[in-house]
Amino acid sequence: MPKLTINGIEVTTAGPATILEAAKSAGIEIPHYCYHPGLSIVGQCRMCQVEVEKMPKLVTACNTSAADGMVVTTNSPKVEKARRAVLEFYLLNHPLDCPICDRGGECPLQDYTMKYGPGESRSVEPKVQRAKHVVLGPHVIFDQERCILCTRCIRFCREVPKTGELGVFARGDRSEINLFPGQMLDNAYSGNVIDICPVGALTSRQYRFQSRPWDLIRHTHSVCPLCSAGCNVVLDVRDKQSGNELLRINPRENMAVNRWWMCDEGRFTFRYHHDPDRLMLPLVKSGDQQHTSAPEAVLDSVASALAHILAAQGASSIGCIVSSRHTNEELFLVRRFFRDLLQTPHVDHRVRPVQMQASDAPEDAILRRTDKTANSHGARDLDVLPGPDGLDTAGMIEAARAGRLKALFVFDEDLAQERPDLPVADALRGLDLVVVTSLFRHATAALAHAVFPGLGFAEKEGSFTNYQGRIQKIHRALEPAGACRPVAEILGGLAGRLGKPLGVVTPEQIWTEIAAQPGPYHGIDWQMIGPEGIIPSEVRKEP
Amino acid sequence: MTETGAFEKVLTRYQTIPGYRGTLPEYEAHGGYQALHTVLGKMAPAEVVDAVKRSGLRGRGGAGFPCGMKWGFIPKDSGKPVYLVVNGDESEPGTFKDRMLIEEEPHQILEGVILSSYAIGCHLAFLYCRGEFVRGAQVLQRTIAEAYDKGYLGRNILGSGFDLDVIQHRGAGAYICGEETGLLESLEGKRGQPRPKPPFPAVSGLYRCPTVVNNVETLSNIPHILLRGPEWFTAIGPPKSTGPRLFSVSGHVARPGNYELPMSVTLRQLIFEHAGGIPGGRALKAVIPGGSSSPVLTPAHLDVTMDFDSLAAVGSMGGSGAVVVMDETTCMVRVGEIVSRFYHHESCGQCTQCREGTAWLHKVLRRIEHGQGRKEDLDLLLDMCDNMKGKTICVLSDAAAMPIESYLKHFRDEFERHIRDRACPFAGAAGVRKH
Numbered sequence: 001m002p003k004l005t006i007n008g009i010e011v012t013t014a015g016p017a018t019i020l021e022a023a024k025s026a027g028i029e030i031p032h033y034c035y036h037p038g039l040s041i042v043g044q045c046r047m048c049q050v051e052v053e054k055m056p057k058l059v060t061a062c063n064t065s066a067a068d069g070m071v072v073t074t075n076s077p078k079v080e081k082a083r084r085a086v087l088e089f090y091l092l093n094h095p096l097d098c099p100i101c102d103r104g105g106e107c108p109l110q111d112y113t114m115k116y117g118p119g120e121s122r123s124v125e126p127k128v129q130r131a132k133h134v135v136l137g138p139h140v141i142f143d144q145e146r147c148i149l150c151t152r153c154i155r156f157c158r159e160v161p162k163t164g165e166l167g168v169f170a171r172g173d174r175s176e177i178n179l180f181p182g183q184m185l186d187n188a189y190s191g192n193v194i195d196i197c198p199v200g201a202l203t204s205r206q207y208r209f210q211s212r213p214w215d216l217i218r219h220t221h222s223v224c225p226l227c228s229a230g231c232n233v234v235l236d237v238r239d240k241q242s243g244n245e246l247l248r249i250n251p252r253e254n255m256a257v258n259r260w261w262m263c264d265e266g267r268f269t270f271r272y273h274h275d276p277d278r279l280m281l282p283l284v285k286s287g288d289q290q291h292t293s294a295p296e297a298v299l300d301s302v303a304s305a306l307a308h309i310l311a312a313q314g315a316s317s318i319g320c321i322v323s324s325r326h327t328n329e330e331l332f333l334v335r336r337f338f339r340d341l342l343q344t345p346h347v348d349h350r351v352r353p354v355q356m357q358a359s360d361a362p363e364d365a366i367l368r369r370t371d372k373t374a375n376s377h378g379a380r381d382l383d384v385l386p387g388p389d390g391l392d393t394a395g396m397i398e399a400a401r402a403g404r405l406k407a408l409f410v411f412d413e414d415l416a417q418e419r420p421d422l423p424v425a426d427a428l429r430g431l432d433l434v435v436v437t438s439l440f441r442h443a444t445a446a447l448a449h450a451v452f453p454g455l456g457f458a459e460k461e462g463s464f465t466n467y468q469g470r471i472q473k474i475h476r477a478l479e480p481a482g483a484c485r486p487v488a489e490i491l492g493g494l495a496g497r498l499g500k501p502l503g504v505v506t507p508e509q510i511w512t513e514i515a516a517q518p519g520p521y522h523g524i525d526w527q528m529i530g531p532e533g534i535i536p537s538e539v540r541k542e543p
Numbered sequence: 544m545t546e547t548g549a550f551e552k553v554l555t556r557y558q559t560i561p562g563y564r565g566t567l568p569e570y571e572a573h574g575g576y577q578a579l580h581t582v583l584g585k586m587a588p589a590e591v592v593d594a595v596k597r598s599g600l601r602g603r604g605g606a607g608f609p610c611g612m613k614w615g616f617i618p619k620d621s622g623k624p625v626y627l628v629v630n631g632d633e634s635e636p637g638t639f640k641d642r643m644l645i646e647e648e649p650h651q652i653l654e655g656v657i658l659s660s661y662a663i664g665c666h667l668a669f670l671y672c673r674g675e676f677v678r679g680a681q682v683l684q685r686t687i688a689e690a691y692d693k694g695y696l697g698r699n700i701l702g703s704g705f706d707l708d709v710i711q712h713r714g715a716g717a718y719i720c721g722e723e724t725g726l727l728e729s730l731e732g733k734r735g736q737p738r739p740k741p742p743f744p745a746v747s748g749l750y751r752c753p754t755v756v757n758n759v760e761t762l763s764n765i766p767h768i769l770l771r772g773p774e775w776f777t778a779i780g781p782p783k784s785t786g787p788r789l790f791s792v793s794g795h796v797a798r799p800g801n802y803e804l805p806m807s808v809t810l811r812q813l814i815f816e817h818a819g820g821i822p823g824g825r826a827l828k829a830v831i832p833g834g835s836s837s838p839v840l841t842p843a844h845l846d847v848t849m850d851f852d853s854l855a856a857v858g859s860m861g862g863s864g865a866v867v868v869m870d871e872t873t874c875m876v877r878v879g880e881i882v883s884r885f886y887h888h889e890s891c892g893q894c895t896q897c898r899e900g901t902a903w904l905h906k907v908l909r910r911i912e913h914g915q916g917r918k919e920d921l922d923l924l925l926d927m928c929d930n931m932k933g934k935t936i937c938v939l940s941d942a943a944a945m946p947i948e949s950y951l952k953h954f955r956d957e958f959e960r961h962i963r964d965r966a967c968p969f970a971g972a973a974g975v976r977k978h
């Protein structure tokens with residue numbers, strides 16, 4: 001545990017550390033470009049040079065170990081001159097097109113130049129001209145003129161997905177980053193190079209020219225819903241004339257989950273929130289047609305049909321299949337509504353084989369997992385499973401076809417699509433009541449008597465439990481579109497109409513009830529679930 | 544003639560043998576591989592290291608680092624293989640002595656390789672030969688084959704139980720691969736760019752194993768040191784720059800070429816006695832004493848002795864032993880333009896200051912030489928040099944900056960005249976290439 005002095009401040013590091021890490025731990029900024037905590041250290045940008053007592057030359061903080069008794073200065077005239085020089089060298093051939101650059105406003109080159117750099121250029125030489133807007137792959141566009149050759153993108157591709165599509169070609173000021181012949185930057189994690197690019201050289205084909213950073217009104221912390229890994233993300237929202245729009249998802253550092261990365265599928269799959277084909281109003285069936293209707297009217301008709309079935313056939317003629325894409329709070333309410341209020345044992349969240357316990361597995365050695373729903377772990381923890389003599393998903397379909405089930409609720413699963421092995425269409429056609437929640441029209445929704453428009457994850461508050469058992473909060477970045485309503489409101493509306501009020505409504509209130517009941521989440525206070533999530537067993541170990 | 548005139552050639556002794564072609568039988572007939580017979584199995588490796596340490600042999604590639612000390616840095620018990628890599632990537636402008644040793648006395652190098660490998664416990668050595676040395680590479684390949692046939696390479700060399708294999712690798716045309724860690728990267732099949740140090744190659748070199756990288760000329764000295772003893776070696780030249788050295792003299796001299804001399808020779812002797820002085824009765828203007836990266840000297844420095852420390856004391860360096868002589872018809876701005884063009888072309892591009900600085904230096908110097916200079920350019924050049932020196936992974940950036948600084952230091956008036964006249968005053972002068 002080296003104890004050193006940085007700018008007169010005594011710093012003790014927790015373990016072996018570089019000067020840069022030691023400074024960071026003490027809140028002292030040492031500007032840098034090529035260094036990234038998740039990548040190998042190359043010491044090339046020379047931006048992090050600092051003065052160390054008794055060392056004749058400046059040293060690079062990124063690859064010099066902090067040692068006991070070291071006296072480091074990061075702001076001496078010598079350091080400041082060297083830093084200013086590096087910035088001047090960078091800007092010699094940089095196009096300075098900040099006003100039209102996606103990175104402008106959140107650009108380390110811009111920021112450090114403003115903070116440490118020269119006010120104006122001493123160069124009168126023509127700039128080196130290079131390729132503009134080169135398509136590197138399905139998600140990334142490259143502007144070679146803006147590139148400062150920090151090689152983070154190259155090292156990322158070599159070291160994280162280990163695909164190595166990128167390299168430096170030519171030498172000196174003719175050096176340029178490019179694809180190796182015959183390659184495309186199309187690995188499953190390619191979008192990360194956009195985040196780690198310290199300039200606007202690598203930009204997102206999706207986000208390009210969509211916004212300036214200062215036009216983003218919200219940076220909402222959330223969790224990616226597209227698999228059980230639970231990568232931490234930030235949702236960037238812009239206020240447009242047409243309403244708030246989610247424009248970008250970036251990973252959020254969580255060393256216990258996704259470190260600094262996320263996969264391209266998670267990063268770029270969110271435009272459905274604003275899809276014009278999205279369901280905005282509930283649908284009800286009359287005859288063979290579905291037509292839109294007011295939410296309250298649909299709730300009325302579903303409630304009365306449900307009451308009729310309950311009275312005539314009993315609760316065990318009702319089934320519920322709920323996607324583990326839902327939050328813990330939604331799942332808890334679904335379970336309470338069906339298992340406790342209606343008292344049917346037929347509840348299940350398992351639609352795909354991978355959702356069976358322990359069959360969720362890493363898809364690669366990086367982040368992606370085979371269970372493509374966010375919250376199977378939570379569904380298990382909350383016992384969103386068949387009760388005594390209850391039917392599972394396949395059992396419910398079978399029972400429906402055999403006429404033993406009269407009503408089926410399907411929350412956010414396209415059963416017809418997901419289970420082609422089951423006679424879903426046949427089964428659903430024979431039911432007296434099929435209620436579906438969904439964001440879009442799909443084969444299963446088409447068979448429903450009532451369809452409630454569902455919410456995207458960016459429109460929800462709540463929590464997911466990832467494959468590790470880590471409870472992580474998601475926050476609402478967008479107001480629900482159209483007449484889309486949270487599950488709590490739909491179930492609350494039905495319960496009220498059936499004379500069995502559901503009680504709690506907000507995620508925090510629901511969580512309080514979850515934490516109050518016995519089970520894996522017992523005693524976990526809502527406030528305890530911080531930005532990096534919480535694994536209950538790890539908390540309980542502490543005194 | 545001075546005492547250096549009586550000096551008996553060591554590395555280039557073969558030049559006195561009529562018809563000598565450097566084949567194995569010829570080398571052996573003139574005392575070659577005797578050191579190998581004397582040392583292998585008869586001297587402990589540590590004794591060999593000690594002898595080289597005591598000889599005071601300093602690296603002939605450019606840095607002048609003590610060879611025995613470099614060997615001594617190899618950890619004894621790393622559990623990893625140890626490699627010897629021969630730096631035959633001679634590319635410093637003005638330098639052409641390794642090429643001659645490779646083409647004309649290759650077995651001397653190979654004997655040095657075998658002895659050095661024995662000393663440091665290396666069983667696989669690599670010869671990294673500059674890619675442009677096509678003939679040299681052919682000669683080396685023939686030499687290696689001859690040595691295998693004769694049992695000087697392979698298993699159980701001379702019954703000593705010592706095994707050694709040697710592989711030649713040809714460079715692909717990059718100055719930076721003469722920098723030892725750039726060379727190692729290139730040898731590993733990667734882009735030739737220097738590694739941050741520490742760790743130094745002795746600890747983590749080729750394939751992250753302990754590695755010694757020695758220059759061709761340095762290794763050529765080893766058989767002689769071991770055969771004739773370190774005391775014989777230290778008796779040649781000044782105490783801290785021992786042994787013979789090859790000086791590649793070029794430029795405005797009557798007899799350009801390689802001269803093997805003790806480093807006690809003065810610059811004046813080298814130019815006017817050995818290289819025959821300046822043709823046409825013209826006056827000496829400037830001398831680059833140790834390759835293009837060394838700061839320039841002027842006639843005022845003619846009496847400096849050509850050893851590492853004396854050259855350092857007058858603000859330059861021994862470098863690679865390349866002495867470039869320039870007479871009064873030479874435009875120093877043009878020299879700066881040419882030298883900076885070279886470093887601009889050869890910078891590997893990984894460090895910011897070097898990648899951008901070498902290009903900027905070249906552009907500004909070219910502009911001044913072509914009559915487009917501005918008054919503020921001279922201070923700008925000096926500040927640029929200051930920003931480039933001592934701040935990068937390797938010293939190419941320093942090598943680009945130091946000569947320019949020295950040209951400005953000694954010939955600032957000439958730069959100012961270019962700017963004032965908006966033209967090169969030497970353009971069209973006799974003996975000067977027109978732009």
